[in-house]
Amino acid sequence: MRFKPCGKLIVGTHDEPLNQLLPIQNKAQDNGVNDLVLLDAQQARDLEPELFCKAALLSPSTGIVDSHSLMLSYQGDFENAGGVVVFYASVNRVLVKDHGFELTMKDDTCIASRYLVNAAGLLAPLLAHFIEGYASSFAPQPYYAKGNYFTLSRKSFFQRLIYLVPEAAGLGVHLTLDMGNQDKFGPDVQWVDDPLDLEVDPSRGDSFYAEVRKY
């Protein structure tokens, strides 16, 4: 699998950055991540000369992976363990039976199963509402937040991923590098009603500019 251990800086840009960064370092430690290093502004700039911050946390073990080859390797592990993956099989109907479930696909193929895990991502709450014999009061009410991204149309400024400290509903407009060295800024948080609304409004670029200028 292709991956790049590029590292990450989480940057504090406000006047008292340690109030933001130390809780993140503590939480990392609680989760068994012990290699975060606290840097002052100059130490951070020695690593990334174009960066502005008051202090930063360096995560040397963060990296990026090629998500498609990661999925392929998961599929390989699953099949080696005896699993079967069926692609292009949209589930249209689910019935609760005495000893399990009956699933009907878009092409009318039926599958009986003893257990069912509803992992349909953004559409999982909707699917839960359609399971016949399952009280829809158990199905959660979805709230959809869209995260827009903008790509940088010039050579990268940075070697590492750069994150602001997380905000209420997201990770903040951070800088992501991909395996092809393309920089992306995002995501912001835009509350929407339709989970399939993937249009990006170009006028949001102004607020991105303000966020990105912070670092």
Ligand SMILES: Cc1cc2nc3c(=O)[nH]c(=O)nc-3n(C[C@H](O)[C@H](O)[C@H](O)COP(=O)(O)OP(=O)(O)OC[C@H]3O[C@@H](n4cnc5c(N)ncnc54)[C@H](O)[C@@H]3O)c2cc1C
């Ligand atoms: C641009 C972007 C960048 C991200 N970056 C990161 C990152 O760096 N690190 C990280 O940890 N996470 C990242 N995430 C988040 C991560 O991708 C998601 O949290 C994760 O994919 C959720 O997995 P899931 O299996 O719950 O849902 P999904 O990956 O959404 O899978 C749900 C699947 O269910 C299928 N499905 C839906 N309805 C039906 C139906 N009726 N019948 C059959 N199948 C159905 C869908 O086709 C889909 O394949 C990122 C997400 C985005 C969009």
